[in-house]
Amino acid sequence: MTAVWQCQGVTSTSTAGAVRQGSLRELxxxxxxxRIAAADRPPSRAELAAATGLTRATVSAVVDDLIAGRLVAEADPAPRSGAGRPARGLVLAADGPAGLGLEINVDYLAACVVDLTGTVRHHLVRRADLRPVSPADALARLAALAAEARAAAVRDGLTLAGAALAVPGLVGEGGRVRLAPNLGWRDVDVPALLADRPLVEPVAGIPPLLVENEANLAALGELHAGPPGPASFLHVSGEIGIGAGIVLDGALYRGARGWSGEIGHIPVDPRGRPCRCGGQGCLERYAGQEAILAAAGLAGADLPADTAAARLADLAGAGDPATLAALADAGTALGVAVAGVVNLLDLDTVVLGGGYAPLAPWLRPPVVAEVSRRVLTAAWSPVTVRPAALGAQSAAVGGAASMVRRIVDQPVGWLARPG
Amino acid sequence: MTAVWQCQGVTSTSTAGAVRQGSLRELxxxxxxxRIAAADRPPSRAELAAATGLTRATVSAVVDDLIAGRLVAEADPAPRSGAGRPARGLVLAADGPAGLGLEINVDYLAACVVDLTGTVRHHLVRRADLRPVSPADALARLAALAAEARAAAVRDGLTLAGAALAVPGLVGEGGRVRLAPNLGWRDVDVPALLADRPLVEPVAGIPPLLVENEANLAALGELHAGPPGPASFLHVSGEIGIGAGIVLDGALYRGARGWSGEIGHIPVDPRGRPCRCGGQGCLERYAGQEAILAAAGLAGADLPADTAAARLADLAGAGDPATLAALADAGTALGVAVAGVVNLLDLDTVVLGGGYAPLAPWLRPPVVAEVSRRVLTAAWSPVTVRPAALGAQSAAVGGAASMVRRIVDQPVGWLARPG
DNA sequence: GTCATTTAATTCAACCGTTGAACAAATTGG
DNA sequence: CCAATTTGTTCAACGGTTGAATTAAATGAC
Known part of the structure; x- marks a missing residue:
């Protein structure tokens, strides 16, 4: 399947999988x-040799390269029991490369810096209504915010090695935003508009800028925040539309053209309300934010996305009957659609993120009810429905984390840098 | 994602991805x-060197090993225009290893042999009503059929190097058939029941027997019958239940427990007809074979699956109004569900297979209509809805083809064999 | 018919990086 | 104090790729 880091930007000059002499050391x-990234405590060279099957001599040489390249650092040896030379633990370096995550949404801009260890080192958010703003202006403001984040990273001794930009829409070939209805964007060539503002240091094999749908990057954020190993889950986020990030076996599934995740147009009532997609009875007409607001008696309030979610959460928390009923109905419709997806894809986890995260306490019970009822295997193997682990702007964090992940998965580009 | 050949059986003693000295040549x-398998005409060593990035010396040495191991043969050099030494084309050997595809279904057993080139060399089908038969007896009969196929393969100079068995149900860990309702099977340990009947020659790295859901193997059959390269599509087959094989980027997607593809329980009318899964309004109640038969006035006819499909096709071909209306309604319901899946997974092809293949002329128009109407991107990027390319027993052919694919993807096991 | 030219395939010494074994370092525990 | 144990480093050897040289097999000009 096409993983997120293969979708666009710099393509590696692949030798079609052939393993050349130089590939040995690269791989x-x-x-x-x-292995060091995935370990739950700092492994030694001997442990790495045992785990990988390479000899201790080879692991020693490889680790020397990683230390010299500031990707790995040695920890103090832990006291041992029994005879034997104490082992030096190895950890990811906290002062090497970092990823830059950016986000443009309807009412805010965000920039965050995540280091190799996955730690969020800086997170800058600027509130602004971006709907009346042209794409060029919006991106200019974002570049300014990115420059601030970069300066803070440099002060920390970090080197920004890749940037990811989350947008609320469909992203096509080459990072072009085909359609972002909430921003009023259509066919915006984001990389071209940012071309004269370098955001990060050039690193071979890492695209300088990756543009990706926000639901997809939020899902990546959840993936990287979770335990290591191949996880599969559906990350659902509800704004006007309802988007899903689909993670299968530890990788984001984007689809043939990068337009996967349109859960909002799964019909939950084939003869129901007409939808803007041309169909009728689509999920977003029942569980989209506009639908929930209308059912709660808040239609036309013209609230930005996360403000609307906060408002709904406040009302629900206060026990407003209309809001509670609206959320229950939305949860039921969402549960019907989610159950179909779980049956289809054999998933065991559903994450309520984005606009749904603050509403999870009220959405989750009806979702769980429909899932338990409709998923064939639910009796044997329950499906977990949980709120997102990451908080606000999880798309930016997810984006930064996925850039950092590329360094871990393909370190030679970074190691080849001068200095 | 977990590809079909990783689901069960022999696990390779992987060194966690580490590339050892011996891995170079293996890879x-x-x-x-x-490359030779994917080429549309026989490539030369020089062409293979150019395509892979390896030197001509290395390719020459690698090809020597493949020829010696009977995986590759040299074609006569093609006449060339202009000066230069004529190139020797290379092809997959037609007298080396082959895969054995087996199928148990309600009213037949099948065994087929597919060679490295993908050619079906033998295809044996035995009609029998297997519902009253115990699993042990059914598998004994299948083993006898497999022995016939093996004898025929041996006469051709082929060596059976792996077997795949298609069953109409859910397959769990280790090839255990958890549930096959149409056969009346529950928790049948198929590999154990066949353990004392070796079906194929042992080859390192290839499981002797792979048990897999029939929809998944049929989808693999369509995948291998298509052009090389990472394809994505949904293969839908309708018997009593409705199953889907999901192929993403050239690999079958099985899901966390191997139970993906349950499209039959996507609800198309959430307040509609109660379903045996505990939900209501599920697709199979509208587009499953029983539903179509009932709507066509054939309820209770107690026909085996493919006979029922043939009967419906005959009636539709004769213009029977009730049958035509039933198929139109089923097509509409199927279209609603399929459109949701296409939106979710961003697929561009839907294949109507299994019991739907003979009914494709009548099911396809309403499916296309719903897909065109409900898929967001259909106007820009039309979705292809087509009948399955493979004919009868595509699951057996798919199974055999996927065993052969394992040899191509990991030839060292075969090459290490004595002789 | 001969020979220059061109392309494919093979051979070869050199190199890269892994390898198994030997050795050095750093402890614990008797 | 020293044997035993475990980790980390060093080393000559090896497997397999490599770039260049050589051989093979044609075409086409003369």
């Missing part, structure tokens, strides 16, 4: 680094 | 063989 650098 | 054998 083993990645294998060892990945 | 390059696979790369070169894959």
């Amino acid at each position: 083993n650098l990645a294998v060892v680094l990945r | 390059n054998l696979a790369v070169v063989l894959r």
Whole structure:
């Protein structure tokens, strides 16, 4: 399947999978680094040799390269029991490369910096209504925010090695935003508009800018925040539309053209309300934010997305009957659609993110009820429905984390840099 | 994502992705063989070197190993225009390993042999009503049929190097058939019941028997019958239940427990007809074979699956109004569900297979209508809805083809065999 | 018919990076 | 104090790729 980091930007000059002499060391650098990243406590060279099947001599040489390249650092040896030379633990370096996550949404801009260890080192948010703003202006403001984040990273001794931009819409080939209805954007060539503002240092094999749908990057954020290993889950976020990030076996599934995740147009009532897609009875007409607001008696309030969600959460928390009923109905419709997806894709986890995260306490019970009822295997193997682990702007964090992940998965580009 | 060949059986003693000295040649054998398999005309060593990035010396050595191992053969050099040494084309050997595809269904057993080139060399079908038969007896009969196919393969100079068994149900860990309602099977340990009947020659890295859901193997059959390269599509087959094989980027997607593809329980009318899954309004109640038969006035006819499909096709071909209306309604319901899946997974092809293949002329128009109406991107990027390319017993052919694919993807196991 | 030219395939010494074994370092525990 | 144990480093050897040289097999000009 096409993973997010293959969708666009710099394509590696692949030799079609052939393993050349130089590939040996390249691949083993990645294998060892990945092991260090995934370990739940700092592994030693001997442990890495046992885990990978390489000899201690080879692991020692590979680790030397990783330390020299500031991707790995040695921890103090832990006291041991029994005879034997104490082992030096190895950890990801906290002062090497970092990823830059950016987000443009209807009412805010965000920039965050995530280091190799996954730690969010800086997170800058600017409130602004971006709907009346042209794409060029919006991106200019974003670049300014990115420059602030970059300066803060440099002060920390970090080097920004890749940027990801989350947008609320469909992203096509080459990072072009085909359609972002909430921003009023259509066919915006984002990389071209940012071309004269370098955001990060150039690193071979890492695209300088990755543009991706926000639901997809939020899902990546949840993936990277979770335990290591191949996870599969559906990350659902509800704004006007309802988007899903689909993570299968530890990788984001984007689809043939990068337009996967349109859960909002799964019909939950084939003869129901007409939808803007041309169909009728689509999920977003029942569980989209506009639908919930209308059912709660808040139609026409013209609230930005996360303000609307907060408002609904406040009302629900206060026990407003109309809001509670609206959320229950929305949860039921969402549950019907989600159950179909779980049956289809054999998933065991559903994450309520984005605009749904603050509403999760009220959405979750009816979703769980429909899922338990409709998923064939639910009796044997329950499906977990949980709110997102990441908080606000999880798309920006997810984006930064996925850029950092590319360094871990393919360290030679970084190691080849001068200095 | 977990590809079909990773689901069960022998697990390779992987060194967690580390590339050892011996891995170089192993991987390059696979790369070169894959290139030869994918080429649309026999490539030369020089062309393989250009395509893979390896030197001509290396390709020559690798090809020597593949020829010696009977995986590759040289074609006569084509006449060339202009000066220069004529190139020797290379092809997959038609007298080396082959895959054995088996199928148990309600009213027949099948065994087929597919060679490295993808050619079906033998295809044996036995009609029998297997519902009153115990699993042990059914598998004994299948083993006898497999032995016939094996004898025929041996006469051709082929060596059966792996078997795949298609069953109409859910398959769990280790090839255990958890549930096959149409056969009346529950928790049948198929590999154990066949353990004392070796079906194929042992080859390192290839499980002797792979048990898989029939929809999944049929989808693999369509995948391998299509052009090389990462295809994505939904293969839908309708018997009593409705199953889907989901192929994403050239690999079958099985899901966390191997139970993906349950499209039959996507609700198309959430307040509609009660379903045996506990939900209501599920697709199979509208487009499953029983539903179509009932709507056509054939309820209770107690026909086997493919006979029922043939009967419906006959009636529709004769213009029977009730049958035509039933198929139109079923097509509409199927279209609603399929449109949701296409939106969710961003697919561009839907294949009507299994019991739907003979009914495709009548099911396709309403499916196309709903898909065109409900898929967001249909105006820009039309979705292809087509009948399955493979004919009868596509699951057996798909199974055999996927075993052969494993040899191509990992030839060292075969090459290490004595002789 | 001969030979220059061109392209494919093979051979070869050199190199890269892994390898198994030997050795050095750093402890614990008797 | 020293044997035993475990980790980390060093080393000559090896497997397999490599770039260049050589051989093979044609075409086409003369």
